Amino acid sequence: MDHFHKLSEAEAVINTPKQEENEEEVDPERSMLHRPLLKENQTLSSNSIAVVGVGAKVSHIESLDYEINENDLFKQDWRSRSKKDILQYIFSKWLLAFLIGLLTGLIATLINLAVENIAGYKLLVVVEYIEQKRYLMGFAYIAVANLLLTLVATVLCVCFAPTAAGPGIPEIKAYLNGIDTPNMFGAAPLFVKIIGSIGAVSAGLDLGKEGPLVHIGCCIASLLGQGGPDNYRVKWRWLRYFNNDRDRRDLITCGSSAGVCAAFRSPVGGVLFALEEVATWWRSALLWRTFFSTAVVVVILRAFIEYCKSGNCGLFGRGGLIMFDVSGVSVTYHLTDIIPVVVIGILGGVLGSLYNHFLHKVLKVYNIINEKGKLPKLLLSLSVSLFTSICMFGLPFLAKCRPCEPDLLDRGCPTTGGTGNFKKFNCPAGYYNDLATLLITTNDEAVRNIFSINTSDEFHIFSLTLFFILYCILGLITFGIAVPSGLFLPIILMGSAYGRILGIIMEPYTKIDQGLYAVLAAASLMAGSMRMTVSLCVIFLELTNNLLLLPITMIVILIAKTVGDCFNPSIYDIILELKGLPFLDAHPEPWMRNITVGELADHKPAVVTLSGIEKVGRIVEVLKNTTHNGFPVVDIGVVPPMGAPNDAAELHGLVLRAHLILVLKKKWFLQERRRAEDCEVRQNFTSMELAERGGKIDEVRVTKDEMEMFVDLHPLTNTTPYTVVESMSVAKAMVLFRQLGLRHMLIIPKYQAAGVHPLVGILTRQDLRAHNILSAFPQLEKSAGNKRGH
């Protein structure tokens, strides 16, 4: 009993400073979310906070809660759920998966259509100016057009949806890990992402629409699941089952795979990307449902491509379902081919990690610029756009005109307008400019040209080197600007350039086609930077349609990933860390075995608990003074059923902030300290209301009289939160926490005795992060060694 009273006193002391701590912290956090790339989250990761912020939520980035909330009301709901409801639920899950696929496919087609037409007509005009030798006019035209397109994208991003900048994949990854970045999956990001992506890609910036498409897929999934944008939600009855974090997680996983599928026209690759790169939790049922979504996407894409073949879609319609087909080349292996394959793999790993390293530095600098306000952001985007225009237009003049081979003269060499491998640009008839072939075109077309097979003499090594250097620079400076941007295409472009250079150097020694060099090098650079394996392999298989290439692709990717992992983490992990998102890794660090959760709990401020029947005043006070999202409910002096002495203490469970606020809003107060009847509760709360989130304590008004009344928390309490014994190692506890996707984990005492408080502490995501534990326990650092250093 002494122990418990001590605890209560501790709480009283602790609540006041916590409030200050919060107020001081919330604002910078808030504002950080409106930057395109959040700066390193000092409140979370700096060493200045020695005490792990346990329970105290130091950030407005909320955790998600995948635990089944077993309170009396929810139990009632399950029991009353009829067979019809269950069938309805299953049906609507599949319907949503279908709709996600359908809408993602449609939007992807829309974006493709818009980009190809805008960029295509823009380039046609430029080519015409060049034909007429009006180079300056051509440059002015392309520069202004690009600036305008970039402006649209940037203004949308800066003013309406700052979260739509960048690829969005790190935030999706974080969401599926249990971190809810605010304003991430709403209607505004969706809209801005679509229009912004069209603008940015048509502006010829060195970025892809692939990452944004993944985000678009997730936004669609989220909006469908909640019945529309936040403020205009359709509250269909059959959507009520999706109003929980678990089903939303499944929907967003579906959305991400549909997005990848739409981006690369790669249904299996999409499923695997979601599985390997994005998702933290996976179930076999999900495999099937995401597969269904991607099947729908691919059918939609296919239908539109068939429709556009007849020329109904302007300049769009070439390409077919397979984006970069290299199936035309036969692949034979010789033992000597091992050497170039290994070289490509190692180079991919080294270059990929170098790219990650420098991109990290650039993003840090950009954060400083972006912090300064909206105008600097805008100017940054525009200057990158201008630089891109200058290089794209100016560099081809440095390349020499090369004569078309005689047998190609009547097969589209040189071309002026439209697509084609041999662009005329400033050259006389019968000659082509190989650098213009790569630069005066859309990014997709550039990849298609550089992947082209059986064209070993097409590109000069000087042009390729110039192209490679240019795209290294552009790849670094473009990604961080405030427009929707994907990383896939820039990396593919860089990779294919160095691959083709390597192919020219290695030509005397091997028989591998230069186009295949480009494909393999692109794959290796992707693996070196993004560290994906199986999904990348399948995406490349589906992009290039050459099954015989698969074994080499696998080896190249494996080598590149292994090499890259020696230097630094994957680019998405780097961005996650930059954004300060508390991502929980799959594996506990080895030194986590040397510390128990009890020791962790001792280091934190004492936990704030409520009684089973609590005074309204105390609830209000607790809600106002803390930002915790769950409060353990402890009953002291209950009479246990088996007749033990009645000083037994009982950990009744965990009550959520949202439910406490609901109680206050409904003013469901009792005059005296008594247990509420079952029917009383059920009259007042529906399970639909309980599933709602996000009420704020400031919206609640409680009179002074009401403050003295009571609330019976028992029916609202999740009576079976997952618990661990205080002597459990952090490593083991973390496995439990992550595998089950928890938000709170209660620590119970090892000893069972009278007077022992039934709760030792509460653990949240922040407490289990390696960095936070090391800050609180620097002595572990030694045993951690340099395992942590990237």
Added chain:
Amino acid sequence: MDHFHKLSEAEAVINTPKQEENEEEVDPERSMLHRPLLKENQTLSSNSIAVVGVGAKVSHIESLDYEINENDLFKQDWRSRSKKDILQYIFSKWLLAFLIGLLTGLIATLINLAVENIAGYKLLVVVEYIEQKRYLMGFAYIAVANLLLTLVATVLCVCFAPTAAGPGIPEIKAYLNGIDTPNMFGAAPLFVKIIGSIGAVSAGLDLGKEGPLVHIGCCIASLLGQGGPDNYRVKWRWLRYFNNDRDRRDLITCGSSAGVCAAFRSPVGGVLFALEEVATWWRSALLWRTFFSTAVVVVILRAFIEYCKSGNCGLFGRGGLIMFDVSGVSVTYHLTDIIPVVVIGILGGVLGSLYNHFLHKVLKVYNIINEKGKLPKLLLSLSVSLFTSICMFGLPFLAKCRPCEPDLLDRGCPTTGGTGNFKKFNCPAGYYNDLATLLITTNDEAVRNIFSINTSDEFHIFSLTLFFILYCILGLITFGIAVPSGLFLPIILMGSAYGRILGIIMEPYTKIDQGLYAVLAAASLMAGSMRMTVSLCVIFLELTNNLLLLPITMIVILIAKTVGDCFNPSIYDIILELKGLPFLDAHPEPWMRNITVGELADHKPAVVTLSGIEKVGRIVEVLKNTTHNGFPVVDIGVVPPMGAPNDAAELHGLVLRAHLILVLKKKWFLQERRRAEDCEVRQNFTSMELAERGGKIDEVRVTKDEMEMFVDLHPLTNTTPYTVVESMSVAKAMVLFRQLGLRHMLIIPKYQAAGVHPLVGILTRQDLRAHNILSAFPQLEKSAGNKRGH
């Protein structure tokens, strides 16, 4: 305190009957493992046992334990593990993955080589007899050759490794779910599987080498991980880290994907098969490692195929890396093609579930035959072989000879020996026998012929119908005989036959090639029977090398699986149930939310606990009288550190049977009731000894004096077993149990008070199986409704 005494008394009563129960049960269980297909495990699933056999292991099929065992000694081991050790561990993990791939690839090549040569030369002789019109001699030759080959396979299976019969995939699935079927992954099954598979497949039986190859991959993985066969194990120091269930699980997952890859030459499909169909737990690191293994396999296969192209391998060497290439046909879609696609999907689902249904019945009958001893098993195999020979040889005489098309006359129509689409058989020159093309050949070749594209008039509908009916019968009667047999190929053959029939019927309405009909129908039948999705899609993509077919394949598979799921579970689940393996499903049943773990524990005999410092006599008694594998260690009257009254009870943890036996074997006894010093323990036990499993209590001799001595169990106890509170619903507890791969889960009381026993019960796999819970709580049946009925 009362409560606790009551418990102890209960134990004394319970131990005696339990012993009898065990003796009576162990023998039939043991013998059951020597049947090719275990009969329905009555002790586990019959309704006669109303009480769930909690804790009491009713079967010799052991559970695996994936929990990290946190006892003092293991902790010591982690702390002392140096950086070198960790690097060594990582390196050897990759080395093992490499070796698994290498050996699986080599053995797969060996099997292919042997099968193609044995079957090839056998068929060449038969064809020669037919050329000479010596039909009866031809039949005698093929029948005797097939009988001999079947005899070899069956004798090996029956006498040396009964577990090698069948595909092995269900047992692998069970192993990865945590169920250790004995003698499954040793040297004997490996050897028998290789030779038996060669024999059975060359004998022309309707079975594939695909399933056995998966089992072979797993055997290799297991043997490599433990350093050789059980009796001749190499105890390399660096293999010590793999002597635990977690690392073995990873290795076997690797092995299974390497096996699938070797079977279908499908690296990505192999990884996905392991992920979707076989594995219960999955981590992203595993994705990468299995991918590495399959890459090695595919390189090995590729190298051998290149080598064999020059004719060094006898009749083997045709085919190339892609087994059933249909990339030569261009796929265009029309809206009208939807109808046949949907029809194929629905038919695949219906036929697949029908096949499952009838195979279930046949296997039940076979179990009765197989129980009768070795001779009936042998006779069954031989009669199936004879029946197959008769049909294979006799049926082609029923087909009419068809004239070769003029333009094919000089391109291998008709062929006599060797491969080819148009077999002459009994026909005059210039004519071919279409049924002989499908029957007088190896199974692989038959698939290749029936998948062949642009040959719309080759097969007559009569021949195809005959072929279909024959393979339906053979597919049902062949699978259960005592030889290594895979299900993939029989299903592909059945599916392709009905697909082609459908293609002929639908010909006026669609433009899809008949070969593609066969491919799609094979995929749909596989999905309808095995219920795989993504992995099947990728396997078919890698088998047929036609990327444009992917969208339709996806749709067909999705429809077939959905339809099939309406009728019965997948064929592997049916076999799992037939074998009585206690497989734990991914999802808790909805009614599991209505029962708490406390209620479950109340229904079981009281749990057998040990004291922290226990008398040797009691330990021996407990080990002899129970078959439990873990015993909770409870200390009563300890003094908790924070100064609570000293009647505190403490749940110290869980001690494993293996460790208790180790203590007894080492005779590490204390004269008086005291705690052992740390150094005492460390002198006596190494963590390597603790990792060993499988000592038996019968091997231990303890004198009467020693019986009165004491053992300090504290240092050997896993102090942090995962626990749940008694009020938790079974649904939630099951999620925890399965997600973390537990073997024991302790139930602790909700109330914290003096005199409350700190342990309510212990849950094992058997307790959480839906069937067992429903037997104990028939009232739940009502709420379960007909959800359970397959």
